Amino acid sequence: ILNVEQSPQSLHVQEGDSTNFTCSFPSSNFYALHWYRWETAKSPEALFVMTLNGDEKKKGRISATLNTKEGYSYLYIKGSQPEDSATYLCASIFRDDKIIFGKGTRLHILP
Amino acid sequence: ETGVTQSPTHLIKTRGQQVTLRCSSQSGHNTVSWYQQALGQGPQFIFQYYREEENGRGNFPPRFSGLQFPNYSSELNVNALELDDSALYLCASSLGQGRDTGELFFGEGSRLTVL
Numbered sequence: 001i002l003n004v005e006q007s008p009q010s011l012h013v014q015e016g017d018s019t020n021f022t023c024s025f026p027s028s029n030f031y032a033l034h035w036y037r038w039e040t041a042k043s044p045e046a047l048f049v050m051t052l053n054g055d056e057k058k059k060g061r062i063s064a065t066l067n068t069k070e071g072y073s074y075l076y077i078k079g080s081q082p083e084d085s086a087t088y089l090c091a092s093i094f095r096d097d098k099i100i101f102g103k104g105t106r107l108h109i110l111p
Numbered sequence: 112e113t114g115v116t117q118s119p120t121h122l123i124k125t126r127g128q129q130v131t132l133r134c135s136s137q138s139g140h141n142t143v144s145w146y147q148q149a150l151g152q153g154p155q156f157i158f159q160y161y162r163e164e165e166n167g168r169g170n171f172p173p174r175f176s177g178l179q180f181p182n183y184s185s186e187l188n189v190n191a192l193e194l195d196d197s198a199l200y201l202c203a204s205s206l207g208q209g210r211d212t213g214e215l216f217f218g219e220g221s222r223l224t225v226l
Contacts, residue, residue: 004153031210036217043115043217044201089153097167097209101146101153 002026004092006102013080014110020076021105023090027071032093035064035075038104039086047075047088077107085109114138117202117218124192125226132187132221134202142166142208143185144215145177146201154201160185161208189223197225 005024013019025033032051036044048057053068061078077084087104094100114137124130136143142161146154156169160179174190183204189196199222203215 006153034215036215041219043219044215046214046216049214091154091215093210093212095210098169099144099156099212101155103151103153 002092002094002098002100004090004100004102006088006090006105008105009103010106010108012108012110013077015080015082017080018076018078019080019107020074021088021107023073023075023092023102025071025073025090025092025100026094027068029094029096030068030071030092031095033066033068033073034091034093035073036089036091037086038089044089075105080107080109082109082111115202115204115216115218117200117221119221120219121222121224123224123226126192126194128192128225129188129190130192130223132189132200132202132223133184134186134204134218135184136204137216140204140206140216141183142205142212143179143183144203144205144212145185145187146203147171148199148201148220149195150198157187157200159208159212166208192225194225197223199223 035047038044050066055066089104091101144159145157148154158168178186199220203217207213
């Protein structure tokens with residue numbers, strides 16, 4: 001059974017601090033990894049689509065890395081701001097077209 | 112704003128009833144996917160439609176069915192509703208299909224409660 005795990009489930013970070021969380025996925029049959037940010041009462045919004053081992057992508061204060069051999073991706077947020085409060089979802093896409101989402105990491109930024 | 116709209120936003124049904132959820136895709140996208148997010152879970156893939164044909168299906172029973180129209184809008188139909196069907200149903204449009212789906216553009220979801 002394919003399973004995509006995200007950790008931690010939830011975290012609280014002081015405004016201005018940096019943070020990171022993890023998405024783990026089965027490395028066999030891997031094709032692509034997506035990260036989405038989902039703010040309350042809005043729709044999930046794509047952050048990154050990554051495919052190659054060693055990929056690093058950046059969008060403003062948010063960046064992500066991908067290790068397809070060991071099956072994990074890290075999402076980093078530098079200098080957290082209140083607007084970063086959201087649930088961060090990762091999804092792994094496999095060569096047989098399956099797409100599996102993790103349960104998300106709920107990030108709370110404390111003022 | 113993604114340009115993907117879903118309706119209705121909330122609805123309540125009773126066991127055994129049928130429901131139809133609707134989704135309009137982002138302009139220029141010919142692929143639409145549907146996901147079910149139960150409480151405390153990540154979104155689960157139901158199926159994908161590409162140019163009006165089903166193009167992949169997750170582990171959902173046949174009472175979950177769909178349609179895609181020539182304008183690429185889509186419907187999700189669920190027959191014989193069960194209590195466990197209570198969830199948020201998300202629609203997402205994209206340019207690609209299958210493993211090349213690429214970035215998903217989500218709507219805000221339809222929250223279904225089955226009593």
